[in-house]
Amino acid sequence: MGAGPAVEAQNIVKQFGQGAEVVRALDDVSVRIAQGEFFTLLGPSGCGKTTLLRCIAGFETPTAGRILLGGRDITGEPPNRRRVNTVFQSYALFPHLTVAQNVAFGLEMLGKSRAEVRQTTERMLALVRLDQLAGRRPDALSGGQQQRVALARALAPQPEVLLLDEPLSALDLKLRKEMQSELKRLQHETGITFVFVTHDQEEALTMSDRIGVMSAGKLLQVGTPRDIYNRPVNRFVADFIGETNFLPARAEGGVIRLASGEAVAQGPGSGPVTVAIRPEQLRLDVLAEGLLPATVEGATYLGTDSHVHLRLSDGSAVVARVPSSPAGDSAPPSGTQVGLRIAPGAVQVLEG
Amino acid sequence: MVPGMAEMATARRRARAGWLLSAPALLLLLVGAAGPLLVVLVFSFLTKGGYGGVTLPLSGAAWFGVFLERDIFDGTVSAADAHLVIFWRSAWLSVVTTLLTFVLGLPTAWFIATRPERSRGLWLFLITIPFWTNLLIRTFAIMEVIRNEGLLNTALTGLGLIDRPIQILFTDWATLIGMTYVYLPLMVLPLYAAIDRFDFRLLEAGYDLYASRLALLRKVILPIVRPGIVAGSILVFIPALGSYVVPRVLGGGKNMMIGNFIELQFGQARNWPLGAALSMLLLLVVTAALLVYVRVSAREGRDG
Numbered sequence: 189m190g191a192g193p194a195v196e197a198q199n200i201v202k203q204f205g206q207g208a209e210v211v212r213a214l215d216d217v218s219v220r221i222a223q224g225e226f227f228t229l230l231g232p233s234g235c236g237k238t239t240l241l242r243c244i245a246g247f248e249t250p251t252a253g254r255i256l257l258g259g260r261d262i263t264g265e266p267p268n269r270r271r272v273n274t275v276f277q278s279y280a281l282f283p284h285l286t287v288a289q290n291v292a293f294g295l296e297m298l299g300k301s302r303a304e305v306r307q308t309t310e311r312m313l314a315l316v317r318l319d320q321l322a323g324r325r326p327d328a329l330s331g332g333q334q335q336r337v338a339l340a341r342a343l344a345p346q347p348e349v350l351l352l353d354e355p356l357s358a359l360d361l362k363l364r365k366e367m368q369s370e371l372k373r374l375q376h377e378t379g380i381t382f383v384f385v386t387h388d389q390e391e392a393l394t395m396s397d398r399i400g401v402m403s404a405g406k407l408l409q410v411g412t413p414r415d416i417y418n419r420p421v422n423r424f425v426a427d428f429i430g431e432t433n434f435l436p437a438r439a440e441g442g443v444i445r446l447a448s449g450e451a452v453a454q455g456p457g458s459g460p461v462t463v464a465i466r467p468e469q470l471r472l473d474v475l476a477e478g479l480l481p482a483t484v485e486g487a488t489y490l491g492t493d494s495h496v497h498l499r500l501s502d503g504s505a506v507v508a509r510v511p512s513s514p515a516g517d518s519a520p521p522s523g524t525q526v527g528l529r530i531a532p533g534a535v536q537v538l539e540g
Numbered sequence: 541m542v543p544g545m546a547e548m549a550t551a552r553r554r555a556r557a558g559w560l561l562s563a564p565a566l567l568l569l570l571v572g573a574a575g576p577l578l579v580v581l582v583f584s585f586l587t588k589g590g591y592g593g594v595t596l597p598l599s600g601a602a603w604f605g606v607f608l609e610r611d612i613f614d615g616t617v618s619a620a621d622a623h624l625v626i627f628w629r630s631a632w633l634s635v636v637t638t639l640l641t642f643v644l645g646l647p648t649a650w651f652i653a654t655r656p657e658r659s660r661g662l663w664l665f666l667i668t669i670p671f672w673t674n675l676l677i678r679t680f681a682i683m684e685v686i687r688n689e690g691l692l693n694t695a696l697t698g699l700g701l702i703d704r705p706i707q708i709l710f711t712d713w714a715t716l717i718g719m720t721y722v723y724l725p726l727m728v729l730p731l732y733a734a735i736d737r738f739d740f741r742l743l744e745a746g747y748d749l750y751a752s753r754l755a756l757l758r759k760v761i762l763p764i765v766r767p768g769i770v771a772g773s774i775l776v777f778i779p780a781l782g783s784y785v786v787p788r789v790l791g792g793g794k795n796m797m798i799g800n801f802i803e804l805q806f807g808q809a810r811n812w813p814l815g816a817a818l819s820m821l822l823l824l825v826v827t828a829a830l831l832v833y834v835r836v837s838a839r840e841g842r843d844g
Contacts, residue, residue: 247744267747280745284763293759294749345750 192259193220194381195244195272195349200253202239202405213239214250215405221349221383221398226375228384230392231402232428237385240402241351244383245274258348268297273342274351277358279334281326287337288313288322294345312340315374332363339371343378352384356391368395389429393417401425423538426464433470433506437463437537444537448502450480453535462538469534470508472496472519472526479527482506487519494519498528577823583816592810602813606821623801630798633712633787634780637719641727641776642769644720649731649768653738664732667725675722679789682718683709686790710792718786723779727772734768770837778826798822 202214213236221227229237242248244255246267254263262270273294282290291312295305313319316336326334335355342350352371356364372395375382386392392399393413400410401424409421420426423434437446439461444453452463475481482498485505489512496508496519508528510519520526584602586594609620652663670678685691686708693705708714738761746760762769784799791797796804798818805815 245748247747267744268750268752272748274745274748276741276745278739278741280739280741282742282745282760282764283739284766293746293751297746297750297752297755341749 192223193256194223194225194258195383196220196256196259197240197244198254198256200240200243200255201251202236202243202248203251212405214243217253217402217405217407219400219407219410221381224379224381226372226382226384226395226397228386228392228396228399229402230386230389230399230428232387235402236405237387237402238353241274241353241383241385244349245272245351246270271345271348272351273345273347274353275338275342275355277354279326279338279355281334281337281341283326285325286322287318287324287326287329290326290337291340291344293341298345308344312344315343315377316340316370331359332367335359335367336370339374343374343380346378347380349381349383352382354385354387356386357388364391371395393429401428403428418536420464420536420538423462423464426536426538431467431507431509433465433467435463435465435500435504435506437461439537444535446480446500446502447504448500452480452530453537455537464536464538465506465530465534467495467507467509468493469531470506471529471531472508472510473529475525475527479529482526482528484520484522484524484526486522489519496520498526580816580819584813584820586813588811588813590810592806592812594812599813602811602817605811605814606817626796626798626801629712629795630781630783633716633719633797634777634783636716637723637780638727638773638777640716640720641724642731642772645724645727645731645772648724649728649735652728652732653735654740664729667728670722670725675785676789678722679718679786682714682721683790686714686717709790710795712791712795714790715783715787715795715797718790719780719783722786723776726775726779730771730775731765731768734765734771738764766837770834773833774830777829781826782822 197217197219200214200217201212204211204213215236217236217240229240231237239248243250246262246265246269250263254261256262257270257272282293285293288309292305292309295308300308309322310319313322316339318333318336318340321329321333326337329337335358338355356367359367368391371382371384384392384395393416396413398410398412399416401408401416403424409416409425411419416425416429420429426432427434435446437444437452437460439455439457439459441458442454442456443451444455444461444463445451446463455461473479480500482500485497485499487497487510488495491512493509493511496510498506498508500506506528583594585598585600587597587599587601589595605620606623607620608617610617648667652660652667655663683690687693688705688707688709690709692708693702696702697705708717742760742764743756746756751759781797782799783797784803787795787797788800791800802815802818802822805811805818809815
């Protein structure tokens with residue numbers, strides 16, 4: 189394995205339709221995904237993440253740009269020539285084949301010897317813990333088991349890159365959590381580069397080495413989960429990843445001031461900006477000098493914590509996250525005047 | 541009353557009511573299907589009457605005459621070659637018709653199933669239009685196409701591809717063309733139904749797993765649409781084997797199929813027992829062929 193990226197997209201443009209009804213699904217997207225990396229494409233539905241995945245798999249041909257696999261240009265190659273395999277959202281298991289035959293399919297198509305096909309199939313089935321069900325048909329399996337077959341089938345031919353198209357979206361919450369750690373384990377054991385597509389930000393944050401956030405055909409930000417969460421480049425990323433309070437503010441003389449006049453951060457430039465603060469970075473306290481005055485308007489109990497809805501003196505709404513205590517009520521009653529303490533470094537200043 | 545007796549009585553009453561309710565259907569089956577078949581079976585074991593019809597006594601002569609013939613002069617027994625030729629022609633024409641309708645029908649059904657939802661109805665409608673016309677008229681239409689001064693020969697001569705018309709009409713080829721045309725919709729419709737249920741995402745999965753287009757057809761498409769292939773083949777093969785109108789009109793008098801031969805026995809030849817025996821034979825062959833075909837295709841389906 190070389191030191192270069194496992195897969196690289198260079199200035200990918202993908203347009204659908206013709207004439208006046210052209211839709212730009214991908215708009216000049218470039219990204220490098222390293223060997224052995226767990227990379228997640230994250231974005232709302234219709235943002236182009238699946239189209240990018242399909243360009244890498246070969247099901248779509250980019251209108252412009254290049255796809256490199258291990259440094260080699262594969263833009264014009266059909267899917268059956270690319271050492272890339274896909275785990276489909278619908279799994280797309282062959283209903284007429286047994287679990288073992290499904291897993292063996294890719295190996296047989298590659299013309300591997302009988303012995304090698306059998307050996308690899310057995311190894312893959314053991315890897316996803318399905319050795320007991322090798323002779324079953326897919327329709328006799330549960331959703332989670334089908335998911336494992338799809339994974340084993342895509343991993344069996346030892347692809348250079350494994351593409352996963354929202355593979356967990358059809359599973360219930362508990363199973364999804366289980367499969368998340370299962371996927372991490374599989375990636376660790378096989379050492380194959382994973383490119384994972386999801387619209388679930390929590391899934392992206394917990395599983396990925398790096399995340400690429402997409403919106404409207406553009407790749408907005410690429411970074412580690414911590415980067416993306418703590419230093420979002422714009423309002424969209426901040427809003428999409430986790431919950432955030434957006435407050436109108438002004439930059440003036442090296443200080444960022446809220447509309448109500450309080451200085452919340454230092455920052456260059458002048459003119460209107462937006463300040464983003466995560467709800468868990470706000471602490472409720474007795475109103476005092478240096479704290480942000482606010483009025484409690486209500487609270488939502490969420491189990492591990494409560495969302496306290498507050499209003500600042502300038503009229504803007506803010507949500508603070510207060511951990512639950514065993515004693516019971518942790519949120520003050522509506523109408524209470526409180527002071528908001530902002531954790532150091534929690535204020536993100538965004539353009540506009 | 542012992543517990544359980546009441547339930548047993550209810551069950552018995554239900555069973556009796558069930559029989560009563562299905563009586564009309566059973567009666568219809570008895571009178572409409574089993575009865576006539578029984579008549580034909582009995583006829584095949586009687587002696588032929590002088591002017592058609594059947595008389596006693598019981599006789600195996602008709603069944604003997606299906607495969608064998610006795611020389612009028614010296615009484616030696618030999619195979620009835622003329623009959624065997626007809627059986628053989630019926631068999632190969634039906635098998636090849638089934639194959640041809642499949643080869644033509646699969647792309648057709650695939651084409652329809654991959655159209656946008658709203659235009660599929662129109663295509664299916666077009667496929668079924670021939671059914672609106674009398675079979676005889678359709679057969680004569682084919683005759684118009686393939687006869688020596690017909691559309692096909694005129695076009696080929698006009699293009700300079702041939703010097704003189706090809707004799708297609710009144711050959712086995714004419715019968716083959718006619719039957720393929722007539723039975724094609726019976727293959728297309730079940731194939732369409734199977735392909736319509738086909739999950740096209742499986743093609744992407746196969747393509748992703750290094751399958752060539754041919755491998756996709758052989759390993760993914762054909763095994764999955766197999767029920768449609770089986771249904772279409774049965775729907776085409778059975779009526780093709782018993783074809784009467786098409787070989788009569790297009791094949792000419794010489795190129796009989798078993799259907800024409802049976803008609804001949806009940807008509808000019810005035811040998812009803814032989815006609816009845818031939819009919820029973822046709823029924824047996826079709827049933828046997830069906831059983832074998834269904835069993836073999838089911839096994840292949842299991843083996844994947």
